[in-house]
Amino acid sequence: MTEFPVFDGHNDLVLRLLRGDVTAEGVASGLVDGHIDKPRAHRGGLGGGMFAIFVPSPGDKDVRHEEMRHPPYDIPLPAPVFEAEACEWTERGFAALDDLERAGAIRRCLTASAVEAGLRAEEMAAVTHIEGAEAIDRDLERLHLWHARGLRSLGPVWSRDTVWGHGVPFRYPSDPDIGPGLTEAGKALVRECNRLKILVDLSHLNAKGVEDVARITDAPLVATHSNAWAICPHARNLTDRQLDMIRDSDGMVGINFASAFLRPDGRMDAEFALDIPLRHFDHLVEKLGEDRVGLGSDFDGALIPEGITDCAGLPNLIEALQSHGVDDGLMAKFTHGNWLRVLHRTWGQ
Known part of the structure; x- marks a missing residue:
């Protein structure tokens, strides 16, 4: 493990297992592709x-990614998923x-x-998150059931609309003030x-949805995997007004x-220097x-910078931050300390 263990606010490794791309044993022993396995996590x-547990939409993700290689774009939201x-x-x-967990x-x-306690352990410390609440029933019985089984973080939407709210499309350039x-x-x-002390994730919610959560919640506002709209004016990113609320x-x-x-031009293209995330x-x-800043990589769910x-x-990013002038105190906050602080506050421990 490195000097600065990383707690990451979002990954989609579970989706790869559900699609049959990998096995749990493969994740434990090492994979030839994807973004996460145990040996690489140690390195x-x-x-x-x-x-994240995420229910994918029908359709071809590669087609959407190809459209996003050619800004401007405005990709229609997928249809809702049945409960x-x-x-x-x-x-x-x-x-x-x-x-x-059984595979280690x-x-x-x-x-x-x-x-x-788990950040320096042999296994990765895993928090269960549900991205998009289509599976939750209106009576919220499954919310209680899954909380008892370990659910600690929930995003009401993943971009497509749900009975709970409205998300942002994959649109560039655009601000997130789209719809109710x-x-x-x-x-x-x-x-x-x-x-129940479940973290409510703002990522993928539109501007009015973020405002609604801010008016209702008694917990810190958290966007587990979002960026700055001022740098990349994509509908998925957070405006300065939203950052002020957070x-x-x-x-x-x-x-x-x-x-x-990340890219100011909104292109789905991994060939760029790390000065952009900086x-x-x-x-x-x-x-x-x-x-109040940490990491939310979207590993195994996104096209990651080369x-x-x-x-x-991850050490490449840490080295870039150190060269950028980030000292050890801020690095410890950025890699894990800020997440631990907000989790303690949200979960009441």
């Missing part, structure tokens, strides 16, 4: 993170996390103290997440490595302060 200092389908997929996601790749963590925010059901979902709540933002959300880092630190490539490349 890169990835001590843990939010492991029964989402529920089945989410149950499989919990089973996949169980498989990863991860250790499931239910408290911030467990995350802190949370539904009444979505507001009730946020209140119940507050009561700062005022003592929340935080995890920097997303997705190329199209520009997002500088802007976020300026707007939020040193205690200077990082996968989790074994």
Whole structure:
């Protein structure tokens, strides 16, 4: 492990297992592709993170990525996913996390103290996150059931609309002020997440949805994998007004490595220098302060800059930050300390 173990706010490794691309045993022993496995996590200092359970939309992701290589673009949102389908997929996601734990790749963590203790352990410290709440029933019974099984973080939407609210499309250039925010059901979902101490993720919500969460929640505002709109004017990124709300709540933002959300030109192209994510880092630190910025890579769910490539490349980013003037105190906050702070505050431990 490196001097600065990383807690990462978002990855999609579970999706690769559910699609049959990899096995839990392969993740534990080492893979030839993708962004995360246990050996590379050790080399890169990835001590843990939010492991997302995400229900994919029908259609070809490669087609969307090709469109995003040629800005400007405005890709229609996928159709909503039916609750029964989402529920089945989410149950499989919990089973996949169980498989990863049995294989020795991860250790499931239910408290911030467990995350802190696990960052230098043999297995990755894993927090269960659901990205897009289509699988949650209106009576919120599954929210309680899955909380009891380890759910500690939830995004009400993944871009496509749900019964809970409205997300942002993959649109460049565009601000995130697109459409209505949370539904009444979505507001009730946020209140119940507050009561259960489940982190509510702002990433993928549109501007009015973020405002709705800010009015309702009694927890810090957190965007687990989003960037600065001032640097890359993509609908998925956060405006300065949104950053002000996050700062005022003592929340935080995890920097997303997705190329199209980093590059000022919005292109889905990984060939660029690491000075671009450093520009997002500088802007976020300026707007939020040193205690409210971390990492939210989107490993295994995005096209990652060639200077990082996968989790074994995290030291390249750390070296770039050190050359940029980031001292050891801020580096410790950025790589894991700020996440531990906000998890302690959100989960009440």
